[in-house]
Amino acid sequence: MRFKVYVTLKKGVLDPQGQAVQKTLARTGFEEALSVRMGKYIELEVADGTPAARVEEMCKKLLANTVIEDYRIDPT
Amino acid sequence: MKFGIVRFPGSNCDDDALDACARVLAPEGTKGEILWHKDHDLRGVDVVILPGGFSYGDYLRAGAMAAWSPIMREVKAFADRGGWVFAICNGFQIACEAGLLEGALAKNASLHFECRDVHLRVEGRPTPFTQAIPAGRVLKMSIAHSEGRYIHPDVDRLEKEGLVVFRYVTPDGRLTPEANPNGSMANIAGVTNARGNVVGLMPHPERAVETLLGEGGEDGRRLFESAVAAAAGTPARIGAR
Numbered sequence: 001m002r003f004k005v006y007v008t009l010k011k012g013v014l015d016p017q018g019q020a021v022q023k024t025l026a027r028t029g030f031e032e033a034l035s036v037r038m039g040k041y042i043e044l045e046v047a048d049g050t051p052a053a054r055v056e057e058m059c060k061k062l063l064a065n066t067v068i069e070d071y072r073i074d075p076t
Numbered sequence: 077m078k079f080g081i082v083r084f085p086g087s088n089c090d091d092d093a094l095d096a097c098a099r100v101l102a103p104e105g106t107k108g109e110i111l112w113h114k115d116h117d118l119r120g121v122d123v124v125i126l127p128g129g130f131s132y133g134d135y136l137r138a139g140a141m142a143a144w145s146p147i148m149r150e151v152k153a154f155a156d157r158g159g160w161v162f163a164i165c166n167g168f169q170i171a172c173e174a175g176l177l178e179g180a181l182a183k184n185a186s187l188h189f190e191c192r193d194v195h196l197r198v199e200g201r202p203t204p205f206t207q208a209i210p211a212g213r214v215l216k217m218s219i220a221h222s223e224g225r226y227i228h229p230d231v232d233r234l235e236k237e238g239l240v241v242f243r244y245v246t247p248d249g250r251l252t253p254e255a256n257p258n259g260s261m262a263n264i265a266g267v268t269n270a271r272g273n274v275v276g277l278m279p280h281p282e283r284a285v286e287t288l289l290g291e292g293g294e295d296g297r298r299l300f301e302s303a304v305a306a307a308a309g310t311p312a313r314i315g316a317r
Contacts, residue, residue: 013227014259016187040136062144065137065173067180068227 001046003055004074007064008039039069077307079108080121082151082167084142089128089165089282096282096300097125104304113145123160123204123303124151126167128220128280138181138223139169148174160204160303161274165221168266168276177269177276178239179228185259189222194257194279196265197245201238203272208302208313214249215295217279219257224278226260226267234267242266242277 009015018036025033042063046055055073064071079097083090090110097108111118118124131142142148148170155161155176163171171177184190195216198209209215228234242265244255256263258278266277281296283289 013182014185014225016183016185016259020187062136062140065140065180067172067229068182 001048001050002076003044003046004076005042005044005055005059005063006039006072006074007042007059007069008071009037010068010070013068077104077106077123077304078119078121079106079123079125080111080118081108081125081127082111082113082145082147083127084113084129084131084145084170086131086133086142087127087129087166089280092280093125093127093164093282096285096297100285100297101300101304104301106300106304111147113142113147115147116150118147118150118154122307123162124154126151126161126163126170126276127282128165128167131166131170134166134223137169137173139166139171139173142166142170143173143175152176155269155274158271158273162205162299162303163274163276164282165219165224165278165280168278169223171274171276176274177267178234179226179267181223181278182225182227183223184221184225184257186257189220190224190257191218191220192257193218194265195245195247195249195255196242196277196279197249197251198241199238199243200241200268201272203241203268203275204303204306205275205299206241206302208305209298210313212249214245214247215284215298216247216293217281217284217296219279221258221278224258224260226258226264226278228261228264231261231264234264235262237270239267239270240264241268241275242279 022036244263284296
């Protein structure tokens with residue numbers, strides 16, 4: 001079974017990397033780029049029959065730091 | 077007093093911490109040894125140090141994977157029993173990821189790897205590593221990190237409970253944005269847990285234990301001496317300057 005996991009910074013958490021990317025886009029001629037927030041994209045393959053709860057646990061325990069990050073699991 | 081310094085793959089400040097405990101502080105009766113991250117054995121140490129470095133290459137998030145290293149099962153149980161844990165830099169990141177301390181360390185607001193001296197004010201509830209240092213004392217130490225911005229969802233509660241033990245200040249002890257090298261909330265440089273037996277900080281006390289190392293000074297040594305005094309039960313007041 002395959003999942004796409006998206007890990008993103010929580011709203012309100014400063015993202016200096018995203019800011020740097022936005023500034024570079026704007027400087028490079030893409031002034032219309034107003035905001036960039038950087039996250040992580042993880043392709044997860046698990047054994048057939050793995051319950052969804054286990055994938056949730058993987059996210060909560062390791063893939064995301066729930067103090068500052070949110071996660072979303074998309075089955076593929 | 078025996079210090080055990082956990083070595084993870086990618087730790088690189090373990091030897092400095094070992095040198096501080098085993099050689100520099102030896103006259104105070106201390107011993108030090110390295111604990112390999114895969115061993116399920118803390119070898120009867122009195123203090124566990126989680127050292128600085130780049131455990132697991134900082135992959136995924138700094139400290140995220142070291143938090144699940146085999147020995148962390150014993151370290152967590154040790155902390156639950158009240159054992160003293162000293163979490164330095166990457167160690168602080170590991171401690172937060174492992175739930176030994178609250179909060180998280182994120183990328184520096186400046187986006188720079190900040191490698192310089194900072195000044196810390198000692199405050200908060202007593203801990204083994206600070207109890208012998210007068211509250212409000214300013215110590216000088218170095219930092220070397222890219223992800224040291226401390227974030228906590230409820231800083232007010234943290235403050236109320238006295239869990240902030242080190243704060244970035246100016247050399248004369250004032251709280252200013254300029255004194256904050258990484259954008260940490262409330263200039264927080266280090267915290268402790270509710271019980272006061274686990275202390276984490278981003279600066280490197282083990283790099284400030286001998287005046288031989290130029291302007292590094294000896295302020296970091298005070299934290300180790302405080303733990304030795306706490307273990308001996310001697311009511312000391314150190315760091316008189």
